Amino acid sequence: MRRNLCKTVIISLCVVTVLLGGYSCSDDDPYYPDDYLTEAQVRRMIEEALRQNNEQLNFTEWKIVNITTEDGHWSWDDRDKRYKAVYELAGLNENIYKNGAVLGYVFIGEQNINEVQRLLPYVQSYGDADPFYTETISFDIQYKKDGVEKPSVAFYIQSSDLFGSEEMAEFLPSYNFRLVLIW
Secondary structure, eight states: OHHHHHHHHHHHHHHHHHHHHHHHTSOSOTTSOTTOOOHHHHHHHHHHHHHHHHHHOOOOOEEEEEEEEOTTOOEEETTTTEEEEEEEOTTOOHHHHHHSEEEEEEEESOTTTTOEEEESSEEEEESSSSSOEEEEEEEEEEOOGGGSSOOEEEEEEEETTOOOOHHHHTTSOOEEEEEEEEO
């Protein structure tokens, strides 16, 4: 009996010693043990990581160019069988052309009423017309080196029946285009 009592007392003292030793190694705040990070510590770690990454990264930049095709700007390209309107694109430089991206949009509908913005190329089929046809509105950009020609954008309207003429170009509607240059 005495032996069991001594054994129990010795085990209890060992457990208390281990608990007190472990507690004394922790920081002074009993609410935040060593394996717990405070919100302030996490924020500091994130801010430091962002600061280090931002020193090495180039931030993405962009420029928005709005172009409206007016009456008389469309011309018929008999070789490619499509209408085109060409404009200078002053914001385009060699870096954007080679390393960036240009996204094109067209606004369809009446502004502030039923207008929608569509990514180019925009394809629309007309089934109520006779004959049935599909119209595609698209664009391309061109950059010439050494200032020989200025950078330009060309917008195109092409129907699936490849029908058109210079005389009909004046009846094409005005379109509002948006180009987003990203680099």
